Each structure stands twice: as C-alpha cells, then as structure tokens.
Amino acid sequence: MQTNDAEQSRMRGRSGLIGKCLFPVAGYGTRFLPATKAQPKEMLPVLTKPLIQYGVEEALDAGMNTIAFVTGRNKRAIEDHFDITYELEDQISGTHKERYLQSIRSLIDQCTFTYVRQTQMKGLGDAVLTGEPLIGNQPFGVILADDLCYHDGDGILAQMADIYARYRCSVVAIEEVPADEVSKYGVIDGQLMPDGNIRISNMVEKPSPEEAPSNLAVIGRYILTPDIFRILRTTPAGKGGEVQLTDALMQQAKEGRVIGYRFKGRRFDCGSIEGFVEATNFFFSSMGSERS
Numbered sequence: 001m002q003t004n005d006a007e008q009s010r011m012r013g014r015s016g017l018i019g020k021c022l023f024p025v026a027g028y029g030t031r032f033l034p035a036t037k038a039q040p041k042e043m044l045p046v047l048t049k050p051l052i053q054y055g056v057e058e059a060l061d062a063g064m065n066t067i068a069f070v071t072g073r074n075k076r077a078i079e080d081h082f083d084i085t086y087e088l089e090d091q092i093s094g095t096h097k098e099r100y101l102q103s104i105r106s107l108i109d110q111c112t113f114t115y116v117r118q119t120q121m122k123g124l125g126d127a128v129l130t131g132e133p134l135i136g137n138q139p140f141g142v143i144l145a146d147d148l149c150y151h152d153g154d155g156i157l158a159q160m161a162d163i164y165a166r167y168r169c170s171v172v173a174i175e176e177v178p179a180d181e182v183s184k185y186g187v188i189d190g191q192l193m194p195d196g197n198i199r200i201s202n203m204v205e206k207p208s209p210e211e212a213p214s215n216l217a218v219i220g221r222y223i224l225t226p227d228i229f230r231i232l233r234t235t236p237a238g239k240g241g242e243v244q245l246t247d248a249l250m251q252q253a254k255e256g257r258v259i260g261y262r263f264k265g266r267r268f269d270c271g272s273i274e275g276f277v278e279a280t281n282f283f284f285s286s287m288g289s290e291r292s
C-alpha cells in the first residue's frame with residue numbers, strides 16, 4: 001500500500017542515517033492474561049499478522065533493516081516467527097497456501113535479526129539500555145509493537161527518520177489524547193516551531209490530569225541518539241519503581257535535543273483490549289477478508 005514516493009524514499013534508504021531499530025519486547029503483557037501466560041503479547045494477531053510483524057514492516061519501510069529485539073522469558077515464539085519453519089514450509093510448498101507466508105519470508109530475506117535478553121523487567125529505560133550491545137554508537141529507531149501504527153503512505157517511523165535528518169537529535173512521536181487519559185502516557189511540554197514540530201522542554205511520565213503539562217502524549221515510536229545509553233546508565237528508578245525512558249529523554253530535552261513530531265496516520269493502543277478490538281475492526285474493514 002505504499003505510494004510511489006514512499007517506495008522511492010525507501011529505495012534510497014530513507015535518510016540513510018539510521019539502519020537499526022530496537023524492539024523492547026520483554027514485558028509481561030499482564031493486561032492480556034490469560035492469553036499472554038505462555039505466549040508473548042507481541043505475537044497476538046491483528047487479522048493474520050502478529051503485532052510484532054507490523055512493527056518490523058514499519059521499521060523496514062523506514063530503511064532500518066537490522067532488527068534488535070530485547071526479549072525475556074517466554075518470548076521464543078518471536079525468534080521462531082522470524083526464522084524458517086522447515087516442516088511447515090515443506091508441507092505447503094507448491095500449494096496455494098504458500099502465498100500466506102510471502103510477507104514474513106520477505107522480511108526474513110531483507111532483515112537481520114539480533115537478540116539480547118533482559119533478565120529483570122526493570123522498565124522500558126532498562127530494556128533500551130539492555131539493547132546497547134546490539135545498537136552501538138549510532139542513532140536508532142525504537143518501536144513498541146503494541147502501539148500499532150498505520151498510514152497509507154510513509155510509515156510513522158519513516159516520517160520520523162526524515163525529521164531526524166533535519167534536526168539530528170532524538171525524535172518522539174506525539175499525539176493529542178483526552179485529558180482523562182494522560183496518566184497512561186509520557187506527556188510533554190515545549191515550544192512550537194514554525195514547521196509545526198515541538199522542541200520539548202519538559203516530559204512527565206504518567207502524570208495525573210492535574211500534573212500533566214499538556215495533553216500531548218508520547219506514543220511508542222522513537223528515534224534516539226546513542227548518548228541515551230550513557231544517560232540511562234545513571235538514571236535512577238522513577239515512576240512505578242521502573243527505569244523510565246522518559247526520565248532519560250528529559251535529560252536530552254533540557255539541552256533542547258528532543259523534537260516532538262505529530263505523526264500522520266493512526267495509532268491503535270493494542271496493549272489495551274479496546275485498542276486491540278479497534279485495530280482488528282479497522283484492518284478488517286480496510287482489507288476485508290483479503291489476506292495481508
């Protein structure tokens with residue numbers, strides 16, 4: 001469903017500046033118990049594709065073909081999904097069912113997948129820091145796969161890669177949310193720039209409506225500069241006793257080095273049951289029973 005322009009950008013490797021995307025997938029997914037008791041939340045399917053596959057497709061669309069997973073216990077199914085399944089593939093080889101594997105085979109062909117385990121669930125900030133050996137000293141994308149994003153054209157991470165190319169600092173995707181929902185997100189404040197982006201000056205993790213500096217919430221898409229690792233190493237546990245990525249980003253924001261980008265497209269909070277159902281209905285009505 002890409003436009004010619006989007007396809008051309010992808011062929012150029014987008015900005016060509018960012019080749020790696022980190023997927024923190026170590027969380028327990030407690031809101032989906034019992035479904036997530038023995039399988040990762042990221043493997044729950046919207047129609048026929050698991051959430052994680054939509055995320056990897058978005059990363060590839062942004063020119064990022066090295067995929068770095070921060071995994072945990074019970075996440076083996078993710079590794080298996082991005083690998084060949086010999087018996088099954090042999091069984092359906094040459095039949096009409098083979099086309100059902102086309103989308104995943106194409107990702108396996110085009111991407112390199114790397115893995116590291118987070119041994120204790122100490123928060124998103126800790127998960128990102130755990131991914132440092134897979135990323136090294138370069139800017140990188142981050143996708144939280146339970147935020148399922150859709151845009152008929154350039155994907156959201158691809159849009160953000162273009163913003164990074166302009167500003168060369170961290171970029172977070174932001175969205176207006178109802179005031180009574182701010183406590184689910186990191187919420188920002190900052191200065192509106194002529195191009196419509198926001199230079200962030202303040203970020204608060206999961207504020208009460210009274211504490212919230214605005215109703216602009218950070219969603220699960222980031223481009224981070226690698227100094228975030230140095231900052232995370234000394235970031236103490238914050239809200240909920242977890243190492244918060246928001247707190248580390250706040251250090252960069254104090255120096256004017258975080259841009260808030262209002263993305264084009266739709267985001268579904270597939271970490272919640274309502275958002276998951278909404279995404280399923282949206283994709284079903286867009287594609288009908290046609291297989292993606």
Ligand code: UTP
Nearest residue numbers: 024025026027028029030031121122123124127
């Ligand atoms: P969530 O806050 O959605 O937590 O994490 P969760 O465990 O996935 O889900 P619930 O709330 O229990 O239902 C946001 C993202 O950060 C990752 C999660 O995998 C998810 O992608 N994460 C969170 C980690 O990888 N490690 C952590 O220690 C915490």
